[in-house]
Amino acid sequence: MKIKNGFALRRFADQWIAVSVDELADTRNTLITLNKTAAFVWEQLQTGTTRDALITALTEHFAVDQAVAAADIDRFLNEAREAGLLDE
Amino acid sequence: MNNPEQLLTENGFYAATVHGHSMEPLLSDHRDTVYIEPCKTYRKRDVILFRRANGQLVLHRLIRTDGDVFLARGDNDRKAETVTPSQILGVMTAFTRNGHTLYVTSRRYRLYSRLWCLSKPTTRLLQTVVRIGRRIR
Amino acid sequence: MPVYRLADLNIAYEPQYDDTAALLTPFETAGEAHLTLHLSPSAMQEELSRLPAATNGVREAAALLRAVSAQLPAFDRLVLHAASVTMDGHAYTFVAPSGTGKTTHVRLWKQRFAGRAEILNGDRLLVHIRKDGVMAFGGPWRGKEGLGQNAFAPLKGLFLLTRSDMARCEPLSPSEMLPHLLRAVRYPKSEKERLQTLSLLEQLISLVPCYRLYAPLSMSAAEAAFTQTGGIL
Numbered sequence: 001m002k003i004k005n006g007f008a009l010r011r012f013a014d015q016w017i018a019v020s021v022d023e024l025a026d027t028r029n030t031l032i033t034l035n036k037t038a039a040f041v042w043e044q045l046q047t048g049t050t051r052d053a054l055i056t057a058l059t060e061h062f063a064v065d066q067a068v069a070a071a072d073i074d075r076f077l078n079e080a081r082e083a084g085l086l087d088e
Numbered sequence: 089m090n091n092p093e094q095l096l097t098e099n100g101f102y103a104a105t106v107h108g109h110s111m112e113p114l115l116s117d118h119r120d121t122v123y124i125e126p127c128k129t130y131r132k133r134d135v136i137l138f139r140r141a142n143g144q145l146v147l148h149r150l151i152r153t154d155g156d157v158f159l160a161r162g163d164n165d166r167k168a169e170t171v172t173p174s175q176i177l178g179v180m181t182a183f184t185r186n187g188h189t190l191y192v193t194s195r196r197y198r199l200y201s202r203l204w205c206l207s208k209p210t211t212r213l214l215q216t217v218v219r220i221g222r223r224i225r
Numbered sequence: 226m227p228v229y230r231l232a233d234l235n236i237a238y239e240p241q242y243d244d245t246a247a248l249l250t251p252f253e254t255a256g257e258a259h260l261t262l263h264l265s266p267s268a269m270q271e272e273l274s275r276l277p278a279a280t281n282g283v284r285e286a287a288a289l290l291r292a293v294s295a296q297l298p299a300f301d302r303l304v305l306h307a308a309s310v311t312m313d314g315h316a317y318t319f320v321a322p323s324g325t326g327k328t329t330h331v332r333l334w335k336q337r338f339a340g341r342a343e344i345l346n347g348d349r350l351l352v353h354i355r356k357d358g359v360m361a362f363g364g365p366w367r368g369k370e371g372l373g374q375n376a377f378a379p380l381k382g383l384f385l386l387t388r389s390d391m392a393r394c395e396p397l398s399p400s401e402m403l404p405h406l407l408r409a410v411r412y413p414k415s416e417k418e419r420l421q422t423l424s425l426l427e428q429l430i431s432l433v434p435c436y437r438l439y440a441p442l443s444m445s446a447a448e449a450a451f452t453q454t455g456g457i458l
Contacts, residue, residue: 008420012427013399019423021416028414031407033400035214067168071152071159076213083217218404220412 002087003045003080007032018042027084037062041076045086051077092124092137092145092177101125102137102178110162111135111147114200120185122147127179133201135180135192136160138171147180151205163204226261230254231293232302232351232362233377237261238289244282245289248365251375260296264288290349290366294411298421302353303429306409308372309345309361310334315381316361317450318350319438320409325386328370330440330447337444338451347372352380354428380433382454389439392446394453399427402435 006022016039018032034042040061044054051073058069080086092102102124106115115122124137134150138160151168152159161168182191190197226237229252237258240246264285272284272291279287294304308327309318312334319327327347334342345361348368353360361380367373385397385405406426413419436453440446448458 008416010420010423012403012423013430015400017400017403017423019419021419023414023416029220029412031218031220031404033214033216033218033403035212038213038215041213065161065167067159067161067170068152071155071157071170072213075155076215079215079217085217216400216404218407220404220407 001045001050001077002048003042004085004087007046007085009034009039009042009046015039016042030083030085032083032085037072038076041073045080096124096126096178101181106147110165111149112164114163114204115147115183116185120183122180123182124178125181126177130158130173130176130179133205135201136171137177137180138175139177140169140175145177149201149205226258228254228256228258229365230256231364232297232353233360234297234300234302234353235259236293238263240285242280242282242285244280245285247282248286248367252365259300262289262292262296264292268292286366291411295413295418297351298413298418298425301355301425302351303410303422303425304364305350305352305406306348307350308347309350309363310342311345311361311376311378312338312342312451313456314378316345316378317382317384317454318345318361318380319384319386320405321386322408326388326440326442327386328368328372329442330386331372333442333444334447334451337447342447343374343376344372345374345376345378352429354425354432359429359432382450383429383433383435384438384450385436386438386440388441390441391439392441392443392449393439394436394449397435397437399430399435401437402430406430 004027006020006025007018008021009016009018016034020028020030022028041054044057054073055066055069059066095102103121106117106120106122109117130150130153132150132153136150137147139145148160148162150158151161158171159168160171180192182189226239228235228237229249231252235254235256235258240249268288272288276284276287297304307318307320308331309316310331319330321327331344335344346363346367347370349364349366351362351364359380360377362377363373363375385402410422413422438450452458
């Protein structure tokens with residue numbers, strides 16, 4: 001599972017943004033604002049990962065339990081999927 | 089064994105002694121009593137009585153209520169679990185501690201539950217998807 | 226070829242139609258050009274399809290706006306679709322989708338603060354983003370009502386305007402303001418230009434406080450905005 005190609009992740013003031021830089025992509029007019037945790041997840045997705053690996057990564061890097069991490073990851077993935085950002 | 093669901097329907101409330109340590113320091117094992125009432129809507133930070141799939145009765149706090157599936161966790165627990173509204177019997181409306189009865193609507197209690205929830209770490213993933221349409225009218 | 230000074234930048238351009246020349250004349254300058262603009266026939270053709278009922282002058286002005294918006298970021302400048310006022314030596318600018326009431330709002334400023342406030346521009350603000358702050362300029366594109374002046378002032382507040390029953394003004398975080406600013410600027414297609422514009426927007430937001438302004442159609446809205454930024458009524 002990967003985030004679609006053609007996005008550049010960069011800081012923007014207090015948060016992060018993922019900017020579409022591919023003029024030909026369907027997602028070319030899309031920009032996503034992300035907080036620190038979401039940017040972390042986005043980075044994992046840029047190189048390719050699985051739902052379970054994401055949950056593990058979250059619980060390891062941030063002091064939270066698995067159920068909370070799983071609920072958050074699922075919601076993130078659903079929104080990304082609906083916005084046409086995921087390659088599965 | 090009493091049947092909480094039945095008592096809730098008959099009397100409109102259910103009182104029980106607390107077992108276990110998962111809701112400490114608020115509620116002490118074998119010492120404190122909780123009053124449960126049926127409820128239509130649930131809010132974050134409500135303490136709810138619910139039945140797990142294995143039949144076990146659990147008294148924990150709701151930490152996430154947006155979506156079809158909620159998350160609940162004991163104040164003294166690390167792990168949260170998913171709960172559907174259909175599993176919930178009712179919400180705690182009052183409890184006794186050391187002989188004193190405290191209502192959940194009291195300021196002191198509300199402050200406690202708010203601070204307690206704030207002190208727990210969360211991974212809230214925040215993202216907004218923005219579409220920029222072609223413009224310059 | 227005439228040279229016009231827009232946002233402290235000298236732009237050489239030969240107007241094709243009298244109407245356009247009239248818009249630009251107040252900005253004529255004697256200095257050397259930093260940048261020379263030509264409008265290609267295809268640029269004019271594009272405006273024809275966008276504004277089929279407009280006069281040639283209006284179309285040329287629109288095409289010129291498009292060309293200027295594309296070139297300015299390379300000079301640390303941006304064109305914002307916003308209505309702006311000057312007051313007590315500072316500029317305040319209001320962004321919102323068309324039809325929200327930006328023009329009405331700046332008119333209310335002028336009414337409430339008669340003598341102190343002037344409308345800097347009713348449609349397009351030019352800004353120069355510098356290390357020490359942002360300078361706001363009224364340019365030649367003034368919207369249907371033709372509101373604006375050839376004036377400039379340091380930009381003190383950037384407001385997202387929402388219609389509301391009650392006047393209220395509260396700070397807005399950079400990431401909340403960003404989507405609205407993106408819709409108020411020309412969002413480039415190419416990667417390089419896009420990242421350049423985003424970088425300028427980031428600087429803009431870091432230098433100028435942003436607010437959400439809940440504005441009824443009354444002078445209380447202008448008061449709320451002004452006092453929120455530290456102004457004394």
